[in-house]
Amino acid sequence: MTAIQPVEARCDHCKQTRPLFLFEPDHGHLGAGMFTCRWCTREKQPLLCVRCWGAEKELEENDPGINQDAETMEQICAANDRYAARREARREADKAACEGIAAATEEATA
Numbered sequence: 057m058t059a060i061q062p063v064e065a066r067c068d069h070c071k072q073t074r075p076l077f078l079f080e081p082d083h084g085h086l087g088a089g090m091f092t093c094r095w096c097t098r099e100k101q102p103l104l105c106v107r108c109w110g111a112e113k114e115l116e117e118n119d120p121g122i123n124q125d126a127e128t129m130e131q132i133c134a135a136n137d138r139y140a141a142r143r144e145a146r147r148e149a150d151k152a153a154c155e156g157i158a159a160a161t162e163e164a165t166a
């Protein structure tokens with residue numbers, strides 16, 4: 057058995073014959089961002105040599121549009137966490153109140 061060798065062909069970027077890897081964008085979007093995103097609207101992802109692949113990845117990671125989405129996502133998650141914490145505190149308070157009522161009822165009927 058032999059290890060799978062990447063295909064050697066012309067890199068979509070530097071046009072040199074090298075082992076190529078398919079570039080796949082690794083990010084998500086909120087709302088309509090993906091319809092204007094230069095990575096996601098690409099008809100076909102490029103086959104790139106290691107060097108160009110790395111450069112492309114770096115570009116993707118530094119893309120302001122993508123970072124904006126990630127930031128918004130973080131804000132939404134933080135807000136959700138705060139909401140969940142508040143709800144939890146509320147439930148604890150309700151439970152304590154119920155227990156207080158139950159104890160008082162018990163005392164009254166004893």
Ligand SMILES: [Zn+2]
Pocket residue numbers: 067068069070071072104105106107108109
């Ligand atoms: Zn290349």
Ligand SMILES: [Zn+2]
Pocket residue numbers: 081083084085089090093094095096097
């Ligand atoms: Zn995208």
